[in-house]
Amino acid sequence: MTAVPVEAWVALTLASSVVFGVSAPAVSRFLPPRSAVWLLSTGSLLLAGSAAVVLGLVVLSVAGGLAPIATVGHWSAQRVAANEPFDPATAVVAGLLLAAGTLRAGVVSWGTLRRVLAAWSAARGCPGPLVVLPDPEPLAFAVPGWPGRIVASRGVLDACSPEERLAVLAHEQAHLDGRHDLHLVAVAVAAALDPALVALPRASRRAMERWADERAAKDAGDRRIVAAAIGRVAGADPPAWRLLTIPLGATDAEWRVRALLRHPPPRRIAATLVLASVGMVAAGASLVAGHDIVQVFEAAMGHPVAATLSGR
Amino acid sequence: MTRRARGALEAEVMGVLWTAGEPLTPDQVRRRLPGELAYTTVMTILVRLVDKGAVSRRQQGRGYEYEPRLDQAGLAAERMRSMLEAEGDRAGVLSRFVEGLDASSAAALRRALRGRTGS
Numbered sequence A: 001m002t003a004v005p006v007e008a009w010v011a012l013t014l015a016s017s018v019v020f021g022v023s024a025p026a027v028s029r030f031l032p033p034r035s036a037v038w039l040l041s042t043g044s045l046l047l048a049g050s051a052a053v054v055l056g057l058v059v060l061s062v063a064g065g066l067a068p069i070a071t072v073g074h075w076s077a078q079r080v081a082a083n084e085p086f087d088p089a090t091a092v093v094a095g096l097l098l099a100a101g102t103l104r105a106g107v108v109s110w111g112t113l114r115r116v117l118a119a120w121s122a123a124r125g126c127p128g129p130l131v132v133l134p135d136p137e138p139l140a141f142a143v144p145g146w147p148g149r150i151v152a153s154r155g156v157l158d159a160c161s162p163e164e165r166l167a168v169l170a171h172e173q174a175h176l177d178g179r180h181d182l183h184l185v186a187v188a189v190a191a192a193l194d195p196a197l198v199a200l201p202r203a204s205r206r207a208m209e210r211w212a213d214e215r216a217a218k219d220a221g222d223r224r225i226v227a228a229a230i231g232r233v234a235g236a237d238p239p240a241w242r243l244l245t246i247p248l249g250a251t252d253a254e255w256r257v258r259a260l261l262r263h264p265p266p267r268r269i270a271a272t273l274v275l276a277s278v279g280m281v282a283a284g285a286s287l288v289a290g291h292d293i294v295q296v297f298e299a300a301m302g303h304p305v306a307a308t309l310s311g312r
Numbered sequence B: 001m002t003r004r005a006r007g008a009l010e011a012e013v014m015g016v017l018w019t020a021g022e023p024l025t026p027d028q029v030r031r032r033l034p035g036e037l038a039y040t041t042v043m044t045i046l047v048r049l050v051d052k053g054a055v056s057r058r059q060q061g062r063g064y065e066y067e068p069r070l071d072q073a074g075l076a077a078e079r080m081r082s083m084l085e086a087e088g089d090r091a092g093v094l095s096r097f098v099e100g101l102d103a104s105s106a107a108a109l110r111r112a113l114r115g116r117t118g119s
C-alpha cells in the first residue's frame, strides 16, 4: 500500500495530460524539429493512453462494488465498496469521458486510416518517385506509401531554379523518409482520445515542416535556398479549392523562413528531458493507480490476484 | 553540397528530365543537377528509373537518351488527382510545401525573405 491515496495518482495522471497538452506545442517550437516530432507523438500516445487507463480504473473500481458485477468477477461487492475511493458520480463522469474519447478516437482512426490507405494505393500505382501534375500553379506535396511518392506541378518545376527545385524535392522526400504519415496518425488518434491534447496535431505538423526544411537545407547545402523556395512557391495565389483545405496558417510559412535564415537549431537537452518526464510521470502515476485498485480487488477476492496470475 | 538521400536524388533526376522538355543524355542530366555528382551515380539512377517504368530511353549515337514516360506519367497524375478529389480534407496526404496564404501573410513572407543577406 502506498501512503499517497489513489485519487492523487489519478489526478496526477490527468493533470500531466493537461500540462503536456498546454506546454508541448510552445516548447516544441524551440526544440530541434526531429526531436519535437518524436516527442509530440510518443508523448501524446503515452499521455492519452495513461489518461484512458486511469479513467477506466475509476469506472472499474466503482462498478466492482455493484453486486451483479462482483458475482461475475467472484469478489465481494461489500469489500470493494468499503474500499471504494471514488463516488458514483465521479465514476459516471469518468465513464462518459472515456466513452466519448474512445468513440472519437475510433472515428478519427477510421477516417485517417481510410485516407492513408487511399494515399498508399495511389502511390503504389505510380512509377518512379516523382509524379508531375500538369497544373500551372506551384504545388508540391508528399503522398505516403511503400514507397511514397512526391507530387509536384509543372508550375513548381518551371518556377524554381535547379537549386530551389532540389530543395522542394528534398523537403518532400524528408516527409516520406521520416514516415511523417505515421506520426500524424499517432498524434491525431491520441488527441481524439484525450481532449487535453487538442493542440498537439497542429504543433506536430509544424515541427514536421521544420524537420523537412532542415533536411532540405542539408541536401541543398544552403539554408537560404530553402527559404527562397518557400517564397517562390508561396508567391502565387492558391486556387480556391485549395483554400478549402485546413491551412497550416500563414504565420507558419513565415516562421519557417525566419528559422531557415537563422542558424540550425541547438539541441536543448534540458527542455526535451522536462517534456519527456511529464509523459513518464503520467505513465508512472497511472501504473501506481492501477496497482492500488488491483489491491482493493485482491483484498475483496480473499486471495492475491497477482499471486494467482503468476501461477504461485 | 552534402550527401543526398537516394530517394531525393531519384526525384531530382526526374525533375530535370521533366523540365528539360527534350530527351537528355546522362551527361546532360548530370550537368543540369546542382552540385557535383559522379557520372556513374547519374547512370545508376537513370537505369533504376527505366526499370521502374518511369523513364524511357532510346538509342542516340553511341549512347542513350532519356525522357519521362508520358503514358505512365499521365496515368499517375490521374490517380493522384482522383485520390485528392476523393479526400476532401486530404489528411492522407502530407501537407503541401507551402499552404495557401492570404495577401497579408504573403506580404509578411516576402518581407522576411527580403531580410536575408545575400541572395
Ligand SMILES: [Zn+2]
Binding pocket: A171, A172, A175, A208, A209, A212, B094, B095, B096, B097
Ligand atoms: Zn512539407
